[in-house]
Amino acid sequence: MDSISFQQYICNLDPTSLPRVVKICSGVYFQGSVYEILGSECCLSTGDLMKIVDVQLQKVTCENMENGHMFDLPQDFKGLFQPIPETPGGTQKKPFSLNPFSTQSKTAEFCGRLYSLQEVLRSAAVRQKRLSCLEIGRSEFQLYPVYKVKAIMHFRNGVVKIDSTLDVEVVDVTEESRDVYFIKPLMLSEVLLSDHRLPVEAEILEAPELPIAFQSDWVSCLSKGCRVHIHSKGSSRQILASSQQGKKGACHYFLLSSSYKGTFRRCPRKFSSTTELALSLGPARKLQVVVTKDHNSSEEMPLFTVGDRLRVLSLARADNPSGMDMLVCCRDNGEEEEEEEQVRLPLFLEAGFVEDLRDNKKYTLSEVVQELQLPCEVKVVPKDAADPLGSVSILRLEAQIKEHCLLVSLANEPSLAFEIPPKWMDVPLFFTEGSEKPSPPTSCSKVEELSEAFYYHLLKLLPSNVPPPPRPPKRRDSKLNNCPEKPGERKTSAAEISKPPFRESKSQESAKTGARQDSLRYPNQYTIQYGPQRPPKPTKPCFQVTGTSASDDSDHDYEELCEEVQKTVHKLQRASIKH
Structure with missing residues (x-):
């Protein structure tokens, strides 16, 4: 069969014969050209x-053959069309039809009757003629229908929607293509959500998009045409970790599977202030530290020097005028018979401490998560020479991540499998028909190396487990400042206006100097948010500046102040009357 235009093929297509298979032959769209619509x-x-x-049918365009004007007709157009006979010597192209029951008739047979719009569209012989229609004018017209075609193509994820006006040549190959299977590609993320039975063999259509999250060896094998076995799907718990070899060494970033069999030892933590010690207190773990930085003492604060050993006990809430929370510790003098000396250290005290570890226990990865507080640093104890972390000494474990994964292996190396989270690395593929069911893998990769950019991307998405910064305590303002102001009442009294500019006395200046020294000696008098907070103390009722006396003896000083202010106001009023 000769090729015809796609528009001619669709216009003459019998809808009852669908589906039909066509082959692209020639036209302006060839050799991988792209056609995009809607x-x-x-x-x-x-x-x-x-x-x-x-x-x-999308629309019907009508052309006025006298002036070339084109317009669209509604699909429910009720007008009637009559074919116009050809002039002598004219030729008529034979219409193409895929309907085997259709017959070609002579032109004297259809020019004498009227046709509806739908009848014109169904008849190729009538549609290709010039038509007259009194409902739209006395000119000659020609109709051009436009159809929306839905088709399935190889390696297309969904149904393709294109217009019948696509400028390509096609040929019908339905009979020769009865056994052709149209491959439908899927993304790994779609496989994870689908109910397709696993395991299955698949072929990759495209390599992973850049940037790639993983830097493991198996990533380079996931190229176009690579065949893989998809064994199962599930959730995986992994630990985000990093390692730096030396101060200026290269950094490496990992995801440790929960099935990793290596062991770890705790690394001593370092603290630069007493606040960090308080934040590191846990309900079950005891914290013992060694002082690494001297601190000069005062009369109220104990002296501790480099080498002193402290056992941090608890956090004592502020119950003193200074309003500072204190860290309760015991000083270890190294003598068993002597009683331990209890000391209290203020928070926000800059100092140096290092954790005093007195156990040499080896922890599995699950024990690290359960017993230690993440993030933390651990020393890697390799299981054997094949341990993937054998070259790593110190590892910083950040947090535990749970993600949905697919267990995948390479078809040419089925013994080694790896977990792919489609959320982080998605690739298109299709299931290969007729392949045997793959056998389960004998091993799975326990440690995956990440790119630096993806590591910090994950780190940024993790919820922060750092407690909020402590807030300073509320100032204990005078009750006079807290009194609500009456409507129309002035904030400054007449006595305050008549007073000369304020000058500090020597005693006041010396008091301020002492306060500055105290603030330098105890620089951060704040309250840390740790553990359950005590309910606030009930506040006393606010007193107004009036001449009436109060029953509370503790506010007697405010009553005396009020009387003095009233006397001063009366004196000013009498002086103004005299003048």
Whole structure:
């Protein structure tokens, strides 16, 4: 069969014969050119097959053959059309039809009757003629229908929607393509959500998009044409970790599987202030530290020097005028018979401490998560020479991550498997038909190396487990400052206006100097948010500046102040009357 235009093929297509398979032959769209319409992109190359599953009329364009004016007719147009006979010597192209029951009739047979719009569209012989229609004018017209075609193509994830006006040549190959299977590609993320039975063999259509999250060896094998076995799907708990070899050494970033069999030892933590010690207190773990930085003492604060050993006990809430929370510790003098000396250290005290570890226990990865507080640093104890972390000495464990994964292995190396989280690395593939069910893998990768950019991307997405910074305590303002102001009442009294500019006395200046020294000696008098907070103390009722006396003896000083202010106001009033 000779090739025809796609528009001619669709216009003459019998809808009852669907689906039909056509082959792209030639035209302006060939050799991988791209045709895009309404957001649907379709690559059409010479030789491509397309299975047409549905054809829907979109519009009918009517052309006035006298002036070339074109307009659209509604699909429910009720007017009637009559074919115009050809002039002597005219030729008529034979219409193409896929309907085997259709017959070609002579032109004297259909020019004498009227046709509805739908009848014109169904008859190729009538549609290709010039028509007259009194409902739209006395000119000659020609109709051009436009159809929306739904088709299935190789390696297309969904149904392709294209217009019948696509400028390509096609040929019908339905009979020769009865056994052709149209491959439908899937993304790994779609496999994870689908109910397809696993295990299954699949072929990768495209390599992972850049940037790639993983830097493991198996990533480079996931190229176009690579065959993989997808064994199962599930959730995986992994630990985000990093390692730096030396101060200026290269950094490496990992995801440790919960099935990793290596062991770890705790690394001593370092603290630069007493606040960090308080934040590191846990309900079950005891914290013992060694002082690494001297601190000069005062009369109220004990002296501790480098080498002193302290056992941190608890955090004592502020119950003193200074308003500072204190860290309760015991000083270890190294003598068993002597009683331990209890000391209290203020928070926000800059100092140096290092954790005093007195156990040499080896922890598995699950024990690290359960017993130690993440993030933490651990020393890697390799299990054997094949341990993937054998070259790592110190590892910083950040947090535990749970993600949905697919267990995948390479078809040419089925013994080694790895977990792919489609959320982090998605690739297109299709299931290969007729392949045998893959056997389960004998091992799985326990440690995956990450790229630096992806490591910090994950780190940024993790919820922060650092407690909020402590807030300073509320100032104990005078009750006079807390009194609500009456409507129309002035904030400054007449006595305050008449007073000369304020000058500090020597005693006041010396008091301020002492306060500055105290603030330098105890620089951070704040309250740390740790553990359950005590309910606030009930506040006393606010007193107004009036001449009435109060029953509370503790506010007697405010009553005396009020009387003095009133006397001063009366004196000013009498002086103004005299003048």
